[in-house]
Amino acid sequence: MITDTTEVFHTAISKPSIDEVLKRIAESAAATEHQPDGPAAEFKWLHECGALSIVLPGHELDFNLPKTPQLLRLLKDVGKANLAVGRIYEGHINTLYLIHLYAAQAQRERWYKEAEAGLLFGIWNTQAADGISLEAVDSGFRVHGSKTFCSGAAIINRALISGDIHRDGEKGWQLLVINMEDLPQDRIDYDSWKPLGMKASGSYKVxxxxxxxxxxxxxARPGTYLTQPYFNAGAIRFAAVHLGGAEAIAAHTLSYLKQLKRTDDPFQQMRMYHMMSELTTGQLWLNRAGKYYDRWVAAGTHDDALIAFANMTRTIIEEICLKIMDESNRCVGARGLMEPFELERLHRDLTFYLRQPAPDATRLKAADFFIQNDFSFDDDI
Ligand SMILES: Cc1cc2nc3c(=O)[nH]c(=O)nc-3n(C[C@H](O)[C@H](O)[C@H](O)COP(=O)(O)OP(=O)(O)OC[C@H]3O[C@@H](n4cnc5c(N)ncnc54)[C@H](O)[C@@H]3O)c2cc1C
Structure with missing residues (x-):
C-alpha cells in the first residue's frame, strides 16, 4: 500500500493476527448482511485478536501515545473488510476515547476492564423529536426518550448516550452509559432500520x-461532550472508515476487470488511474490529519486549525469516495453490480454510510476558518 504509515503500523501492532481476522470479516461480509444478530461473530474475532482493547493503556495504540495515524490506518482497514463492522468498531473506539478524556478514575478502571474482557461499546447521539431527557428522582435520574441510528444496538454491551439534564445547578447535554443487558430487548425497534445499505450495522431506534x-x-459534566477540538476533529475517524470502503471498491473493481480480461482497454486503464490516484490522495490526507491531530492536541494551540483540517479531510474523503464509486460503476457496468459480485453490496454500503451530519455546514465552517485567519497548513510534518 501507498501511505508512509504502513511500516510504522506493521511494527506497532500484531498485524498478522489482525490481518487474518480482517480477511475473515471480509469473506463473511455478504452472509453477515443477512444475519439477524448482525456482526456478533466479527466482534468476537476482533476481541480475540486484541482490536477491542488496542487503544487502552499499555496496548499498541494506547491513547496516551501519538498514534493517531496508525489508528486511522486500522479504522480504514476494518472499513475495507466490512463497512458495517467498521461503523460499529469506530463507535467503540470513539466511546473509549471519550472515557479516556473525561471519565473519573474509578469509572475509567471499570469500563477499561470491561473493554479488556471483550465488552463492546457504542455511542448514540442522534435523535428525533422524541429525544432523551433526564428527570431527577430520589436516587439518581430517570431516562425519558429514544435515540435513532443506534449502530450495533443488538450487540452493544455499553451504550454511551446523550441527553438533556439539569444537575447540581448546571443544565446541558449530558453523557451517560447504559448497560444494554439491563434494557428489555423489546426496546430495540427492529422495524426502524430498512436502509439502502449498511444493513449489517443494525442501526435501530432504541x-x-x-x-x-x-x-x-x-x-463528565453537562456540555463536556461538545468540548473542542475533540467534538469536531473526531470526524477524521469515520472518514478513515469511509476511505476503507472506497479502497475495497477499487480493489474489487480491478479484480473484476482482470477476471474479464478487460485491463488492456485504455478507457478502463484511464478509469483505474483515476481511482487509484484518488485513493492515494485520500490516504495522504488521512495520514496528515492524524499527524496534525497528535501534534496540535498535545500543543493545545491550534484548535481551530485542527477542526478546519479535520472538516476538510472529512469532506475531501467524501468527494473521493463518490468519485471512486462513479469510476467503478462505469468500469464494471450492470453485470459487475449484481450478486454474487461483492461490488453490489459495497456500493450500497458506501453510498449510504457517506451521509453524515451537516455536510454543507462543514464546508462553510472550513471556509470561514480561512476567511477569519491568515493561516496556511505547513508541510513540514
Ligand atoms: C450507517 C449509519 C450509521 C450511523 N450510526 C450512528 C450511531 O451509531 N450513532 C449516532 O449518534 N449516529 C449515527 N448515525 C447518524 C449520523 O451521525 C447522522 O446523524 C446522520 O447520518 C445524518 O444524516 P442525514 O443525511 O439524514 O442528515 P441531514 O442533517 O438531514 O442532512 C441531509 C441534507 O440536508 C442538509 N440539511 C441539514 N440541515 C438542513 C436545514 N436545516 N435546512 C436545509 N438543509 C439542511 C444537509 O446539508 C444535507 O445536504 C449513523 C448514520 C449512518 C448513515
Missing amino acids: NFSDYLIYDEDLL
Whole structure:
C-alpha cells in the first residue's frame, strides 16, 4: 500500500493476527448482511485478536501515545473488510476515547476492564423529536426518550448516550452509559432500520424510557461532550472508515476487470488511474490529519486549525469516495453490480454510510476558518 504509515503500523501492532481476522470479516461480509444478530461473530474475532482493547493503556495504540495515524490506518482497514463492522468498531473506539478524556478514575478502571474482557461499546447521539431527557428522582435520574441510528444496538454491551439534564445547578447535554443487558430487548425497534445499505450495522431506534441511572453512570459534566477540538476533529475517524470502503471498491473493481480480461482497454486503464490516484490522495490526507491531530492536541494551540483540517479531510474523503464509486460503476457496468459480485453490496454500503451530519455546514465552517485567519497548513510534518 501507498501511505508512509504502513511500516510504522506493521511494527506497532500484531498485524498478522489482525490481518487474518480482517480477511475473515471480509469473506463473511455478504452472509453477515443477512444475519439477524448482525456482526456478533466479527466482534468476537476482533476481541480475540486484541482490536477491542488496542487503544487502552499499555496496548499498541494506547491513547496516551501519538498514534493517531496508525489508528486511522486500522479504522480504514476494518472499513475495507466490512463497512458495517467498521461503523460499529469506530463507535467503540470513539466511546473509549471519550472515557479516556473525561471519565473519573474509578469509572475509567471499570469500563477499561470491561473493554479488556471483550465488552463492546457504542455511542448514540442522534435523535428525533422524541429525544432523551433526564428527570431527577430520589436516587439518581430517570431516562425519558429514544435515540435513532443506534449502530450495533443488538450487540452493544455499553451504550454511551446523550441527553438533556439539569444537575447540581448546571443544565446541558449530558453523557451517560447504559448497560444494554439491563434494557428489555423489546426496546430495540427492529422495524426502524430498512436502509439502502449498511444493513449489517443494525442501526435501530432504541427507547430508553424508565431506565434508571446513577451518578457513577454519568460521564463528565453537562456540555463536556461538545468540548473542542475533540467534538469536531473526531470526524477524521469515520472518514478513515469511509476511505476503507472506497479502497475495497477499487480493489474489487480491478479484480473484476482482470477476471474479464478487460485491463488492456485504455478507457478502463484511464478509469483505474483515476481511482487509484484518488485513493492515494485520500490516504495522504488521512495520514496528515492524524499527524496534525497528535501534534496540535498535545500543543493545545491550534484548535481551530485542527477542526478546519479535520472538516476538510472529512469532506475531501467524501468527494473521493463518490468519485471512486462513479469510476467503478462505469468500469464494471450492470453485470459487475449484481450478486454474487461483492461490488453490489459495497456500493450500497458506501453510498449510504457517506451521509453524515451537516455536510454543507462543514464546508462553510472550513471556509470561514480561512476567511477569519491568515493561516496556511505547513508541510513540514
Ligand atoms: C450507517 C449509519 C450509521 C450511523 N450510526 C450512528 C450511531 O451509531 N450513532 C449516532 O449518534 N449516529 C449515527 N448515525 C447518524 C449520523 O451521525 C447522522 O446523524 C446522520 O447520518 C445524518 O444524516 P442525514 O443525511 O439524514 O442528515 P441531514 O442533517 O438531514 O442532512 C441531509 C441534507 O440536508 C442538509 N440539511 C441539514 N440541515 C438542513 C436545514 N436545516 N435546512 C436545509 N438543509 C439542511 C444537509 O446539508 C444535507 O445536504 C449513523 C448514520 C449512518 C448513515
